[in-house]
Amino acid sequence: MVQSKKERMSGNEAVAHAIKQINPDVMPAFPITPSTEIPQFVSNMIANGEIDTEFIPVESEHSSMSAAIGAEAAGARTLTATSSCGLAFMWEVLYVAASNRLPIMMEVVNRALSGPININAEHSDSMGARDSGWLQIYAENNQEVYDNTIQAYRIAEHADVKLPIMICQDGFITSHAVENIELLPTNAVKDFVGTYEPEHYLLKEDETMAIGPYAISPYCMEAKRAQAQGMINAKKVILQVAEEFEKLSGRKYGFYEGYELDDADFVLVAIGSVCGTIKDAIDELRSKGKKVGLLKVRVFRPFPGEEFAKALKTAKAIAIMDRCEGYNANGGPLGAELTTALYKEKAQAEVVNIIYGLSGRDVKTEDICRVYEKLEKLSQGTDEFGPYPYLGLRSNESADRI
């Protein structure tokens, strides 16, 4: 284990610091709140000669991902950053990046999609891209987004994976709030990340390569199955890299973090910054003797449904929290996928899917305590959630308001 240095910085600064330590080859980016600071920090580092990354000031996010695909295919370790509509604008080419097996890293600072236009935290942007073939790792705070960034290329570039990766953090709540952080020494980061040595690339001097073919039906399905295998393999690689990272930093990572989870009867499952609030609520309720706990999702792609479900098997009632509308009259993406996993695991818990925190709506510990209270009642046969529960909704018109 190496000695970490204590600092104070925001999530965006933490990401920029990790980028500085990694010193990637190419970064195309286009500004969008709340991720804008990342390319700004990188541009400053380049201007001051602190890194020799080539920055491409593209004219849109579509071009940012397109240029990232070109650069990565050419053999350069590449990254970009975006949020919200910027990510949505990349939609088409996200699939191109993944299907060409290009391990690009993208810092996603999660923000609501329009409309109404809103700049605050929500997961609808990256959740919208959940089936694009990208790995997705989420963070609760600045420390985690820093640590995840350092682990990203090791996972994405692994020969058994070769897929692009999104490193996600909550807009403003994490990206702009300044918190304590422990930073690894730059040499240790460089050694951990290593150099990028792709097997084939456009600029390999002793061979040529063609990338992005038209493929007819007899070939196309095999390509897609091979790509799916990369996602399947990623589960093992994520854990291996986390284990190595723990040896380096002393900080432990897996598919999820359990907080007071082992003996919990009533469990919340959530992603991102809200987990800090949930932990506070748990401390409060545990002091009153309530057996409450949290499963914090870190890895969403690949989806470790089996591992999540096993960890939740003894719970009596579970609330799956989505910071994202599904607009399908059936709940959010985490709700849908985790419920399926629980069914496969033959879990017996009562399950409710709750939409919360849309467009940056605040979530307080008392909101979370109310959810636990209702979960307990649900386990006793009283459903106070209603068929389509929303947490923290102002309108009295919704019968499902929590």
Next chain:
Amino acid sequence: MQTKNTFDFKEIQGREERLAPGHRMCAGCGGTIAVRNVLKALHPGDKAVIGNATGCLEVSSFMYPYTAYEDSYIHNAFENAGATLSGVETAYKALKKKGKITEEYKFITFGGDGGTYDIGLQSLSGAMERGHDMVYVCYDNGAYMNTGVQRSSATPMYADTTTTPTGKQSDGKPQRRKDLAGVIAAHNIPYVAQTTFIGNMKDLYTKSEKAIYTPGAAFLNILAPCPRGWKYDSPEIIEICKLSVETCYWPLFEVIEGKWQLSYMPKKKLPIEDFLNKQGRFKHLFKPENAYLIQAFQEEVDRRWEELLVRCNA
């Protein structure tokens, strides 16, 4: 610039093909002629990465598991050939700086008028403005041919296309065509040129060589007729290209560091009918009652030609 002063047709045509035979482009396709001849302008032994927007060319020249390109090649999507190659070129700079590459590479990307004038215009504009050391080549066949001859902003006025069909209420495409070379010249890049297949490809070769070996961003607009979309007999392609130039429908020019230069002044400007009547897409214009449309077409050609002469100070 390391260009050669002489045009040795035999030597150039004898160079190794960089677009291998066996691709699936139509017989007589202008796009293929454009690609083959642009790539001939790469000096033998020089390495290149070729880019390509989605279109006829891409789906017919890189069908898995075969590629027709002897050089490294990348296709990404329809509207982003400019951005994609700008990423490749930047990767080259980054890797060269870090000592991971020692050899010289050139970067050339091809797009049809759909991928260039229309859906890819923003991506192209960005790549040109940023000044990447690359050449963007538009093979302009004046419609979305890959999807079956729909109009584009490069389609000439009155052309019959599947989204501007002629009919009782329609004379074909109502709008004038976009002047893309002018649009790109307004980016103040080092080299912009317009050409087509004429005179043993000398004009095309010379301009391609200049575009490839001029440091910075360069743009070539090549009129590349499509026998299916324009509805002419395939062997007539060279005659049609010649007429496009002799009628001043498709003037040959260069814009070098902002300076406009006419490459060819027709001895006698031919009437536009000579170009139009070779093509089925303009058949309706030759009905007696539509003579006024030909006149309007001629006026449009004349206006733009005069404007070009002023720009070129010719």
